[in-house]
Amino acid sequence: MTTTEALVVELKARATSLGFDSFGIAPADARPDLPDKLNAALAAGWHGDMDWMAETAERRGSPTQLWPEARSVILLGINYGPQSDPLALLDEPSLGAISVYARNRDYHEIIKGKLKELAGLLARRSGAAVKVFVDTAPLMEKPLAEAAGLGWQGKHTVLVSRDFGSWLFLGAILTDADLPGDKPHAESCGSCTRCLDICPTKAFPAPFQLDARRCLAYLSVEHKGQIPLEFRVPMGNRIYGCDDCLAVCPWNKFASESREARLQARADLERPALADLVQLDDAGFRTFFAGSPVKRIGLSRFLRNVLIGIGNSGDAGFVPLVVARLGDENALVRGAAIWALRRLDPARAAEVSTTCLAAETDPDVAEEWTVDIA
Ligand code: B12
Structure with missing residues (x-):
């Protein structure tokens, strides 16, 4: 040797x-x-x-x-x-899905x-x-x-x-050391298209290519503005990242078998309640997400995502919590709260819109009251 x-x-x-x-x-x-x-x-x-x-x-x-x-x-x-199927959480609309x-x-x-x-x-x-x-x-x-x-x-x-x-x-x-290279791995997806087919926002223009602008991992984490309308319903309760294309990969079956408990998920981040998350203030957010990558997007972007999740919950029980965010100092949060309220309780939205509009200074937020969301 x-x-x-x-x-x-x-x-x-x-x-x-x-x-x-x-x-x-x-x-x-x-x-x-x-x-x-x-x-x-x-x-x-x-x-x-x-x-x-x-x-x-x-x-x-x-x-x-x-x-x-x-x-x-x-x-x-x-x-x-992960120890369990991350897609199962998408069927529990009162919870937020944080990617694995x-x-x-x-x-x-x-x-x-x-x-x-x-x-x-x-x-x-x-x-x-x-x-x-x-x-x-x-x-x-x-x-x-x-x-x-x-x-x-x-x-x-x-x-x-x-x-x-x-x-x-x-x-x-x-x-700068010359080390002996390993053999490159051959592409082995075969005819499988599960990852492409499951994408809720059709983010793959072609196999092996991703348009990040349509990817929920990008929209929920990297994107600083409001979530574009066309992606809000497909976003469901995904409040940080998206695992759909990963989770359906047939090669994962070996992952769960070979996994050792090295990267333990925090139990309280596995099934967080949207009702708790939407009430976080800045200090609460920082404490709850200390040490987690979620902290990096900051409270406003996070609340934006949570409110989209709530708007998709179909649960009118959230209305008081959403109304409490209509006066938020951050435009992203107000905008997402308006969308959520209009989805959950259109009558209540119509009732409060005049007062809110009179006080609104941001034209994009004002537009959230009238834009077609059907
Ligand atoms: C930017 C980035 C993102 C962006 C863009 C994703 C992307 N596809 O690149 C966003 C925010 C969307 C993202 C999402 C995610 N990310 Co990310 N991300 C990165 C980052 C920082 C840079 C990647 C990069 O350079 N992208 C540029 C694109 C152009 O590169 P590419 O994907 O390799 O592009 C190939 C194809 O597009 C193709 N191509 C380009 N043009 C064309 C044209 C034709 C005709 C053809 C045929 C092909 C082709 O060639 C390119 C080169 O191979 C890396 C870390 C790093 N430094 O590498 C992590 C990284 C890729 N992310 C990672 C993870 C975990 C994720 C998520 C799973 C997180 C989540 N659960 O939400 C998702 C997965 C979404 C997905 N399907 O990709 C891991 C992936 C680990 C792995 N096993 O691959 C990395 C490596 C971080 C890490 N250190 O572990 N991510």
Whole structure:
């Protein structure tokens, strides 16, 4: 065994002991196709108002543009497969569905520490320079993970693993060390189209392509404005992210079997009541979501989502709670409250609209009282 091979064996073993479920290596220039694909996606406008994707496009498309000395990229995955079917929650309209990845502690934090430890080992043993990435840096983790043999990008664009299905968080270490690359994984979706068919907002213009502007994961988390009307009913009670395309992936059956209790979901984030969530104030929101990725969207965007969920509940018992939000200082919250009230109790909405309209200063919010919501 060469010194480099022995180092890789040691890194793999350390990755496993740190709690990583998948490990693979690719040459940093393994995917020369990415700049064109990324540019095609950006030119189509699929990134919506995630301006940072366009701003960093040059570096994002290629690890060697990001860091010219980079020779290899180590890709790591952590299985976060849920214990129960996340789609079952969609049939309980009084509850809010928080996507599985956000029911754990913020995965950025979990992975980053582990990546740093592993990168530290590589640096100590080889003297190589290392950089650690999880999610926030301009690096295309899914196609690189495919190149490193962790799995393949499925028709929903998410990396699918033979062992863990669609439930794998990814992280990466870039290094200037020349490490032996693993065999890229072949695409293995076959004729299955379950992920495309289930999408409530038809966000896939074609297999392997996602228009984020139509994706509920984008609309509920990244999108800063009001939820466009056409997506509010399909949003149902999904108040943070969306797991539909992941949850129907047939490869998941191996995930639940192989899952160890590493990423434990917080029990109170598994079935939160919309009635409780809509009453949160800023301090309550921060406390309840401390350590969770949900905290990052802030109270107003969160209440926007919760009120859309309430508007979809069909339960007029929510009306007093919705009315209490009509005077909210935030326009997003007021707008979503109007929509919810008009859905749940049109008569009450008509009754209060004149007074509310007289006090309304935001034209978009004012329009919520009259726009056709049928
Ligand atoms: C931006 C982003 C989003 C955006 C955009 C999603 C997307 N498809 O990229 C939004 C907010 C919608 C999102 C949603 C989610 N995300 Co996200 N997201 C990212 C982020 C930060 C960047 C991804 C990126 O570069 N996208 C740019 C697009 C263009 O890249 P792409 O999807 O690989 O695009 C391919 C195709 O479009 C294709 N293509 C492009 N043009 C064309 C043209 C033709 C003709 C063809 C054939 C193909 C083609 O080639 C591209 C390259 O392979 C990554 C972290 C990272 N740094 O990589 C996490 C990441 C992808 N997200 C992740 C997760 C978990 C999610 C959600 C499941 C969260 C949730 N439950 O709500 C959803 C899944 C929705 C979905 N079906 O993708 C994980 C995925 C893990 C995995 N196993 O793959 C990542 C890797 C974070 C992590 N570190 O674990 N996400």
